[in-house]
Amino acid sequence: MHCCVPSRHLLFTVPASSLALEVTGLRKSYGDVVAVDGLDLQVRTGQCFGLLGPNGAGKTTTIEICEGLNTPDSGTVRVLGLTWEHDAAALRPQLGIQLQETQLAEKLTVTETLRLFRSFYDHGRSVDDVIALVQLGEKRDARVGGLSGGQKQRLALACALVGDPALLFLDEPTTGLDPQSRRQLWSLVEGLKAAGRTIVLTTHYMDEAERLCDNIAIVDHGRVIALGTARQLIASLGAEHVVRVATALDDVRGAHPIEMSVLLALPGVQGGLETGSGYELRVASVPRAVSSLLELAEANQVQWAELSTHSASLEDVFVSMTGRQLRDG
């Protein structure tokens, strides 16, 4: 089975010309806080690349350095084969950028906003085109201030697309949106993918990364801790499923009545870790693991207060690598 490939090994395997984005040894600190700590990335042309990680992992700092809105302390960034130090003027028109929580002028209408953004680009798509693309036709004369969260986010995407960019950066495109708006935005991004556009997006939603991204870099504490396709990353767990079990805490000893080592010794259990309320076990076969867990409980005169199973996800990859949940930040 294929394990996730450490990013360093990937570095020289792709010809540079087909790389839309290449980040090497990126570092950035704010005072004592290290936001990005030696981060490497390679994004191939035509790919949808996801930076997945909890809040504060350094995703936004990384993406803003790539967008030329921030400067690194050290490390190199090549965007479309160009660098911000030398080619900023040539680079800007080729990028489409959606910032985290984009704010647009509230008093302007959708059309006026897009006409303004269109005027910054020598070449691009027509305003009507992008309005149709992001399905804001009915709202074209509405003021930005009156749009819903999902509509604003689609307008922000339209602003990023109006210059017909070669590379699209989306920073947390669906954060704060309701489920329906998220799905709507996902299908828009899938449409862009199908059209062969190169996209770099950040997210802290594993389902978003799993659904949209060809390649995912899991980021934690300013470094890439795992890299690969969603399938590769999940396969790297060496187990297809996760079983969560918890017992009522033993009041006298203040510890779990069944030790972790006992659980790990059960047949079919390939790994696991202690969480706040119980254990998460990675297993190859759910029926075998569950039946041996039930036998164990019976033999020890305890009851499982919780016993649940799910297919392994990127969340489990993150948990197994860091011991923390993605959403815990």
Add this chain to the structure above:
Amino acid sequence: MRAASLRELTLARLREFTREPEAVFWTFVFPLLLAGGLAIAFRDKPPEQASIATVAPPANDAAAAAIGAALMDAARDSASALVVHEIPADSATEVLRTGTASLVVVPLAGGGVEYRFDEARPDARVARQVVDNVLQRARGRADVVPVTDVIISERGSRYIDFFVPGLLAMNIMGSSIWSLAFAIVTQRNKKVLKRLAATPMSRLEYLLSFVLSRLVFLGAEVAVLLGFGAWVLDVPIRGSLLMVGLVAFVGAATFGAIGLLVSSRARTVEGVSGLTNFVMLPMWIFSGVFFSANNFPAVIQPVVQALPLTALVNALRGIMLQGFGVQGVLPFLGILGAWLVVSLFIALRVFRWQ
């Protein structure tokens, strides 16, 4: 630089402004309110009447009674501009203390008179002179020098004529700096600026669009104040309107650039408010809006004269009151131009986009 971007940015500025009803209201109504207040303060009115008080003359004293009668006669004669109140003898001090009268006239036994007043009050000194003349003449004093009074109220030399050009300049400064500082800092605070900085938009275009949108409203603001001054207050405009327009244009552009500089770093509206006041307050005081800047000591004159508001006030006053042409305002335009270039240059360097 793209003409389309500059046009769209300027249009966006104008739309955002006109869709903020309060902003429009204050931009146009405030100068009118100010001018209206001035019209009331400086309306044509008769010379002020002196308000004096007198106590009853001692009983059974013909000479003292004659003094009292002469005073009352004068009060009835409208030419003397005297208002006489009769008060009880024991309230003379109180009347002076409360200011209801500036002078208390006390007829003395035997035909003498005592004036009680505060020498520090100019109106009291005037009242004393007026009353004394009335009484001396009534008792038979003859004036020996023939006198003719010629009353002067020539347009162009009244205080209101001096003040209106200063007010115009102050208004140009205030609205230029405020509107830019407020709009830019709001955009920075809401990260609109950051989003714009992520596009190929030229930074100069962005800054120029603010200056341009200011100029659109400048015309209306200047017209409102100037029209009010000319028609209602009868303030002269001796030079050409074109010159007024040119100087107002350069002034607005200069203060627009200073507004950019003021708002180049601040992240919050509160922060920029303090900075704006810090920049404007010295100019309100030193630039000769309310009284001539020449009143300040010679030591600080070079600084006072180099202030952009001083230059704008002097140029507008020169055009309106002395009929200055291009030649006359050139030095002032030079000072304004220098501020414009330096401010814009520094603003572009230090401007914080996020």
